[in-house]
Amino acid sequence: MAETPSQILLVDDEADFVEMLSLRLKEIGESVLSAFSGGECLKILAKTDIDVVILDVKMPGMNGVETLAEIKKAHPLVEVIMLTGHGTIETALEGMKLGAYDLLIKPADFHELIEKLNNARRRKQEQLERIRNAQAALQ
């Protein structure tokens, strides 16, 4: 269950997968938005506050790593969990170097997903906290 209210964005070109996973997340009280491409993901991020993006590596058009780079450029505080097939782990690891918080191998275990989601959220909170403290120290 969510520790603090937060907004999740689920990005995958496989519509049925996005639907099922977001239904599961909503069932435990999460607030979930869906996108089916990298472009759509960036559009949502531009107008909505998102805490964690769950991002598929392999998508047609803009792939997961390219999308990640754009996300981190415009919204450095948004945490990203890469979702990968077993064959694209190297790509996902590359994503970790570009600032993704963690990766999950498909089909991922739901409880593992929740755990990583909570950790990502916690890190974002800690980052915000640090920024607030730094700003307070400056004043």
Added chain:
Amino acid sequence: MEEAKPVHDIDILLVDDEADFRVVIAKRLGRRGIRVHEAPGGEEALRLLEETPLDVVVMDIKMPGMSGIDALRRIKERHPVAEVILLTGHANTQDGVDGIKSGAFDYLSKPVELEHLIRKITQAHNKIGRFRSARQEAEFRERVKQQMVVAERLVALGTMASGVAHEINNPLAIIQDAAGWLRQILAKPEMEDMPRRGDFEKALDRIHNAVQRARVVTHQLLQVVRTQSTELSDPTRMRAVDLKQLVEESISLVESEAESKGIKILVESAEPPPSAWTDPYQLLQVLLNLLANSIQATGAGGRITIALRASLEEAKVEVNDTGSGISKENLNRIFEPFFTTKGVGEGTGMGLYVSWGIVSKLGGLIAVESQVGQGSTFTITLPVKR
């Protein structure tokens, strides 16, 4: 008189009914380094060749009992590599020609001139030597070709299988999450009194288990392809590994199972114990897989021997068992993904495929030799140095 140079290391069989002639020739050839085995007739010659295979036969054509020509035909039948030099009566060219038609290397007419005989023996011996090395080379080429065919097929199969695995993983994730969602709904308090709740739970359980099973297979498949696509696994895990220690570790993990089946596991190691430049965890995985297969194939009272050898460049681990062996047609397919002779639920047919993938990635080779009813030997060859 000038001493003729000795000819070394040739064994011949001299067949002649005249004992005196044999003794004289044997003595004179012996001085020149040609060891002579003697037989008084065709029957004895054939018997002797069964016991001691000799490459060059020098044989009189006129003998009581079996004639030289008959003996020649039977020798060529049973020992096709052997070369026969016939000795004919003086100026009897027809006998010699008949002999050559029947497969003789050449003929010499009596009385035999020694230098001439030695030259013929040496020629016949060299011809056999050339034939043998050509055959060895052809066999070697054939083996390499076969290994390449197998490797190419495995890579092609792997590429296809991984494509399938990828395509299956996505729907698998959907099935898993759909079933997971239903489970979450069932767990809600308002669903407590739902009719036939047990049936729903049972079905969801089965879906869950089936997805897990499929997941293991797709992960194994993709692991092999992944290992092929990267040069070496994790270079930081590569190090000089004491093979004897690793082999003993693997044995300790399967020992109780082997003992319960009455199977002995032995280690034969060169001294000092060979080492290889490799990833010990991955190699252990391969060893455990080979041992598990051997234990499964070997009956009570059987034996598994792991032999360790090394040269400057390569280290070899041979896992040999006295089990049921592998038939020739299965031998060619044994490293293919999903190839199994085990029953449903006993094996996925992924073990040797994964092992092949790991060993290839570690820069090594894995090969198998087997004889039905006698057992199998799997040989892993690994580099010794970085």
